[in-house]
Amino acid sequence: MKDGLIPAPIARRPLHEELAEHLRQLIIECALEPGSKISEKDLCTQFAVSRTPLREALKLLATEGLVQLTPHRGASVTELTTEELEHIFPVMGALEALAGELACLHVTDAEIERAKKLQAELEAQHKSGDLRGYFRTNEEIHQLIFAAAQNPTLTQMSRSISGRVRRARYMANLSPTRWAAAVKEHRAILMALSKRDGERLGMLLKEHLANKFDVLREALFADLKAASSR
Amino acid sequence: MKDGLIPAPIARRPLHEELAEHLRQLIIECALEPGSKISEKDLCTQFAVSRTPLREALKLLATEGLVQLTPHRGASVTELTTEELEHIFPVMGALEALAGELACLHVTDAEIERAKKLQAELEAQHKSGDLRGYFRTNEEIHQLIFAAAQNPTLTQMSRSISGRVRRARYMANLSPTRWAAAVKEHRAILMALSKRDGERLGMLLKEHLANKFDVLREALFADLKAASSR
DNA sequence: ACTATGAATTTTGAATACAAATTGACGATG
DNA sequence: CATCGTCAATTTGTATTCAAAATTCATAGT
Numbered sequence: 001m002k003d004g005l006i007p008a009p010i011a012r013r014p015l016h017e018e019l020a021e022h023l024r025q026l027i028i029e030c031a032l033e034p035g036s037k038i039s040e041k042d043l044c045t046q047f048a049v050s051r052t053p054l055r056e057a058l059k060l061l062a063t064e065g066l067v068q069l070t071p072h073r074g075a076s077v078t079e080l081t082t083e084e085l086e087h088i089f090p091v092m093g094a095l096e097a098l099a100g101e102l103a104c105l106h107v108t109d110a111e112i113e114r115a116k117k118l119q120a121e122l123e124a125q126h127k128s129g130d131l132r133g134y135f136r137t138n139e140e141i142h143q144l145i146f147a148a149a150q151n152p153t154l155t156q157m158s159r160s161i162s163g164r165v166r167r168a169r170y171m172a173n174l175s176p177t178r179w180a181a182a183v184k185e186h187r188a189i190l191m192a193l194s195k196r197d198g199e200r201l202g203m204l205l206k207e208h209l210a211n212k213f214d215v216l217r218e219a220l221f222a223d224l225k226a227a228s229s230r
Numbered sequence: 231m232k233d234g235l236i237p238a239p240i241a242r243r244p245l246h247e248e249l250a251e252h253l254r255q256l257i258i259e260c261a262l263e264p265g266s267k268i269s270e271k272d273l274c275t276q277f278a279v280s281r282t283p284l285r286e287a288l289k290l291l292a293t294e295g296l297v298q299l300t301p302h303r304g305a306s307v308t309e310l311t312t313e314e315l316e317h318i319f320p321v322m323g324a325l326e327a328l329a330g331e332l333a334c335l336h337v338t339d340a341e342i343e344r345a346k347k348l349q350a351e352l353e354a355q356h357k358s359g360d361l362r363g364y365f366r367t368n369e370e371i372h373q374l375i376f377a378a379a380q381n382p383t384l385t386q387m388s389r390s391i392s393g394r395v396r397r398a399r400y401m402a403n404l405s406p407t408r409w410a411a412a413v414k415e416h417r418a419i420l421m422a423l424s425k426r427d428g429e430r431l432g433m434l435l436k437e438h439l440a441n442k443f444d445v446l447r448e449a450l451f452a453d454l455k456a457a458s459s460r
Numbered sequence: 461a462c463t464a465t466g467a468a469t470t471t472t473g474a475a476t477a478c479a480a481a482t483t484g485a486c487g488a489t490g
Numbered sequence: 491c492a493t494c495g496t497c498a499a500t501t502t503g504t505a506t507t508c509a510a511a512a513t514t515c516a517t518a519g520t
Contacts, residue, residue: 012301012302012511013301014301014473014474015473015474016289016473016474039501040501040502041500041501049474049475050474050475050476051474051475051476051502052282052473052474052475052476053473053474053475055286055502055503056285056286056289059246059286059289059290060289060293063290063293063294064293065386071242071243071244071481071502071503072242072480072481072482072501072502072503073481073482073483073501073502074501074502084383087381087382087383087384088383090328090332090381090384091325091328091381091383091384091387094324094325094327094328095321095324097324098320098321098324102320151317151320151321152317153314153317153318153321153391154317154320154321157321157387157391161383161387242481244502244503244504245503245504246503246504269471270471270472271470271471271472279504279505280504280505280506281472281505281506282503282504282505282506283503283504283505285472285473301472301473301511302471302472302473302510302511302512303471303472303511303512303513304471304472461520462519462520463518463519463520464517464518464519464520465516465517465518465519466515466516466517466518467514467515467516467517468513468514468515468516469512469513469514469515470511470512470513470514471510471511471512471513472509472510472511472512473508473509473510473511474507474508474509474510475506475507475508475509476505476506476507476508477504477505477506477507478503478504478505478506479502479503479504479505480501480502480503480504481500481501481502481503482499482500482501482502483498483499483500483501484497484498484499484500485496485497485498485499486495486496486497486498487494487495487496487497488493488494488495488496489492489493489494489495490491490492490493490494
């Protein structure tokens with residue numbers, strides 16, 4: 001029996017994971033407002049599950065930094081402060097840079113081909129103004145690089161940390177000039193990857209990230225002002 | 231009211247956290263053998279708690295990568311493979327290097343004083359052959375650097391990743407020559423810190439870590455051979 | 461004798477029930 | 491009138507119970 005063909009991925013996932021995913025989505029989309037207290041009872045009735053798996057899901061999200069658990073006081077959605085963003089940024093930068101370097105060591109020709117395809121998509125989406133699709137493709141390129149790095153630990157770290165800032169993306173709206181610049185940066189990133197120039201790729205990714213965070217910072221700041229004025 | 235003095239940390243910690251800590255210790259000390267299946271019932275009777283908090287604790291440890299949870303098949307202690315170690319190493323390296331750089335930006339004179347004290351302890355413990363104490367002091371220096379970096383996110387990342395390899399330390403026994411070399415490296419590290427030379431400190435920490443991992447790799451390899459021969 | 465099938469036991473997954481702690485309000489007292 | 495203390499109601503933390511899945515052992519068939 002050939003072993004790569006049969007694995008029959010009968011993924012029977014436990015309920016708490018399912019729940020965690022849904023909650024994650026809700027938090028990222030800000031359907032659950034940052035800072036708001038989460039009542040277990042309410043969510044239970046809303047999802048039609050008992051408290052046990054819900055609590056397990058909340059514990060999961062707590063380790064991911066999306067919710068805060070205070071003893072006897074329940075869970076609340078963590079709010080993204082500019083301060084926290086300042087702390088997250090350098091860590092993500094280090095991880096991205098590492099991912100770039102490792103990716104260049106392990107990337108296959110097929111992956112480079114795929115990256116080129118994705119880049120073409122990205123440019124098309126930019127031209128047609130498809131912001132939503134652009135975000136998705138962008139995410140895919142990002143994931144491709146991490147996948148090419150062939151380091152599960154790194155991937156996991158990156159996921160857990162980027163989960164915390166991902167919801168900020170939903171608040172931030174790309175300006176046209178920034179969008180154009182981002183596409184250009186992606187072109188350089190693709191170039192470095194296909195040349196397998198790890199050092200350069202790492203640097204580019206870090207810079208790209210820095211620019212991304214500038215946008216986030218701005219959006220977050222605007223959001224804060226809006227919140228305090230109301 | 232001065233704000234660093236009153237916080238009255240009447241830490242009323244929930245049971246599952248307490249449990250998680252105990253279990254962590256057990257796993258690190260290899261009291262729970264790597265790869266062994268964990269029976270919820272057994273642990274419940276052993277700790278004299280019900281299954282609910284225990285399960286919550288296990289979920290926590292799962293996100294930390296210390297135990298593996300398979301649906302309907304329970305929890306098992308993850309085993310540390312050399313392969314995983316190869317993956318962890320570069321990530322930790324990147325984090326340590328970053329910590330070094332940030333530490334030099336924020337470190338206070340008082341912290342440097344304390345680092346010097348710890349270094350003196352370290353050398354004394356080396357001289358007197360107090361391996362146990364050496365490990366502890368070593369850990370403290372490490373923590374001091376991360377504390378000086380003033381980045382909670384970075385600290386958290388580092389803790390979660392180093393937790394996975396910490397138990398390997400209990401298996402690895404330092405050779406006299408390696409021990410002496412490590413002390414010397416620490417001297418250089420202290421020097422870079424007190425000069426606030428971030429770039430150099432980052433590099434030194436990364437190198438130091440690389441050497442540490444060499445020892446772990448060896449120990450792990452020896453352990454593997456021992457396991458396969460029996 | 462060995463393999464395969466199936467029932468019984470064991471173990472995990474989820475729900476409910478019970479206990480402890482916190483919050484808010486109301487009343488008493490200075 | 492303000493402040494403190496006490497009590498009730500709500501919510502979280504933990505235990506227990508019920509259901510579903512998996513492992514194991516025994517039996518039957520080849």
